[in-house]
Amino acid sequence: MSPTSILKRKKSVKSASNTEGRLVPRKVAFDWSQTPLEWIPGQPFASHFINEINLLLPAGEFWFCRLYNKALPLVTDEKLRDDVQMFVRQEAMHARAHGSALVDYLHTHGIETESNTRREDWLFETLLSDDLFGRKTPKFLERRWLVFRLGIIAAIEHMTCVLGNYALDNKEWEKGDPVLLDLLRWHGAEEVEHRSVAFDLYKHLGGGYPSRYYLATIVMPMIFGLWVEGAAHIMRQDPRFKAKKPSVFRPWVWLEWQRVAKTGQLPSLFWLLKSQLPFFSPWYNPVHEGSTEQALAYLNSSPAAARAREFKAAA
Ligand SMILES: [Fe+2]
Ligand SMILES: [Fe+2]
Numbered sequence: 001m002s003p004t005s006i007l008k009r010k011k012s013v014k015s016a017s018n019t020e021g022r023l024v025p026r027k028v029a030f031d032w033s034q035t036p037l038e039w040i041p042g043q044p045f046a047s048h049f050i051n052e053i054n055l056l057l058p059a060g061e062f063w064f065c066r067l068y069n070k071a072l073p074l075v076t077d078e079k080l081r082d083d084v085q086m087f088v089r090q091e092a093m094h095a096r097a098h099g100s101a102l103v104d105y106l107h108t109h110g111i112e113t114e115s116n117t118r119r120e121d122w123l124f125e126t127l128l129s130d131d132l133f134g135r136k137t138p139k140f141l142e143r144r145w146l147v148f149r150l151g152i153i154a155a156i157e158h159m160t161c162v163l164g165n166y167a168l169d170n171k172e173w174e175k176g177d178p179v180l181l182d183l184l185r186w187h188g189a190e191e192v193e194h195r196s197v198a199f200d201l202y203k204h205l206g207g208g209y210p211s212r213y214y215l216a217t218i219v220m221p222m223i224f225g226l227w228v229e230g231a232a233h234i235m236r237q238d239p240r241f242k243a244k245k246p247s248v249f250r251p252w253v254w255l256e257w258q259r260v261a262k263t264g265q266l267p268s269l270f271w272l273l274k275s276q277l278p279f280f281s282p283w284y285n286p287v288h289e290g291s292t293e294q295a296l297a298y299l300n301s302s303p304a305a306a307r308a309r310e311f312k313a314a315a
Pocket of ligand 2 (some may be wrong): 091191
């Protein structure tokens with residue numbers, strides 16, 4: 001076969017990547033000095049509920065990065081390989097940004113987070129580590145265990161894309177603190193921008209529909225449970241909610257969530273569950289789950305990204 005026909009053949013083979021253009025890792029710098037704990041004025045429940053994501057995300061996103069670096073040598077599609085590398089850089093920046101909110105914002109306001117984040121650390125660093133149940137994974141299971149975990153990430157990334165769209169569209173939050181809103185929208189916009197990568201990688205390495213289906217049924221309730229428990233953990237530290245003894249195992253936090261959701265300050269549980277349905281379809285394609293144009297429009301105007309560029313120029 002001549003080099004020209006090889007090139008033609010290469011061009012006709014469909015890429016495993018569904019991401020348009022090249023992903024861009026953006027540096028950001030947030031100034032937390034003026035952000036109040038009740039960052040949506042008059043809405044302590046919604047403020048704590050959203051503040052919780054700073055507890056939940058860093059451990060999970062660093063786990064994504066470790067796993068993707070492990071999967072990278074197995075990727076044979078050039079474009080997808082680049083997507084994965086850029087995805088890792090974006091997720092690492094997300095984890096660092098939420099980590100900075102944890103230390104410079106929540107801790108500054110006296111919120112104790114460690115007893116909660118310890119659970120996430122165990123989940124991502126022990127239970128879902130390369131070792132199965134604390135023992136070295138047998139060679140023949142290594143790839144399956146890897147693809148299984150990539151399926152978990154694909155399910156989570158569908159959720160983060162849904163939430164990214166929500167953050168970009170929520171007008172009620174515009175009454176709140178601009179720095180926290182920027183964190184949510186910058187992160188949300190990058191989730192929308194890289195929404196296809198996890199699913200493309202999972203499929204490229206052999207992940208199939210049945211396992212995606214059952215994985216999602218396990219992962220989605222687990223994430224909602226962790227989120228609600230983390231939010232309850234913050235609420236237990238607020239004298240206004242102490243008497244309610246907030247807990248994931250008590251109805252109050254779930255009922256109050258639905259009540260507050262009606263005011264437009266939070267997505268409702270029903271809406272979130274409904275938004276997960278497309279992932280269960282055999283024809284699911286993340287491309288249809290968001291607008292890259294809308295995401296890029298926000299990313300080009302993010303104050304934290306502009307601040308990081310100013311720091312770089314001044315250095
Ligand atoms: Fe992220
Ligand atoms: Fe993501």
